[in-house]
Amino acid sequence: MSGSENQSRLKAWLQDKKQKYLSGWEREPTVILLGSAILLTVYRFISSRTFFRKHLAKYVAHLPLAGLYRHHYWFLTSLITLLLLPMLVVKFGVKGRLRDYGCRLSNGKLGWGFALGGWILMIPVLLLVVHLFPAFQAKYPLNKLAATSWKTLLLYELAYGAYLFAWEFFFRGFMLFGLEKRFGNYSILIQTIPFAVMHYSKPFPEAAGSIVAGLLLGAVAFETRSFIYGAAIHWLVAASMDIIAVMSR
DSSP states (O other), X not given: OOHHHHHHHHHHHHHHHXXXXXXXXXXXXXXXXXXXXXXXXXXXXXXXXXXXXXXXXXXXXXXXXXXXXXXXXXXXXHIIIIIIHHHHIIIIISOOOGGGGTOXXXXXXXXXXXXXXXXXXXXXXHHHHHHHOHHHHHHOSSSGGGGGOHHHHHHHHHHHHHHHHHHHHIIIIIIHHHHHHHHTTHHHHXXXXXXXXXXXXXXXXXXXXXXXXXXXXXXXXXXXXXXXXXXXXXXXXXXXXXXXXXXXX
C-alpha cells in the first residue's frame, strides 16, 4: 500500500471520528463542561490545605494561631478558582453576561423567604443532628482554632462565607445556567453530581443530604434566576452548625 493511500485512509478515519464525536457540539455547554472539569481540578490542588502546608505554611509559622491560616487560604483562594476564573470563562469563553449566570437579586420575595425561612427551620434540625451524631461535633468548625475566641470565630466565618459564595456561584451559577440552554432542567441533576462528590469527606448524613441540597438549591436558583439566595442559606446553615458544635462541647 502506497504512502498516499495510507494518508487518504487516515484522513478518512479522522474525518469519520470528527463527525462521530465532534459534530453538533455547541460552544456554551462544551466550554462550561470542559471548564468545570479543569477548574475543579485546579481548585482541588491549588486551594487545598495540603498545598498550603507544603508551600506556604513556613511563611506564617511564626504568627499567632498559625494553624488557622491553612483554612483561610483554602477559603479565600476558592474565590479565584470557583468565582473569578469561572466569571472570566463566562465573559471571554462563552461571551455571556454574568447576570444570566445568576449574578442578580431577582424574585427577592421567594429568594429571601427561602433563605431565611429555610435557615430558621434548619436550626432545630442542626441541634438534633449534633445531639444524635457526635461526628458533627467533632467535625465542626473545620479548624478547631477558630473557636479560640468569638472574634477569631467571626473572622473565620466571614472567610467561610466568601468560600461558600464562590462555591454556590460555581455550581448554581456557572454550571446550572451555563448548561440550561442545552440540557434544560437536567442541568439541576448535572450540577448536583460534582456537588455531592465534593462532600465525600463529610459525615455520612451530610454527604447524603448534599444530594437533596444540590437538587433543592438548583431548583431555587432556577425559580429566582439567582445563586445568591442559595449562597445565603448555605452560609447561614454552615455558620450555625459551627456555633452549635462549639457551644455543645
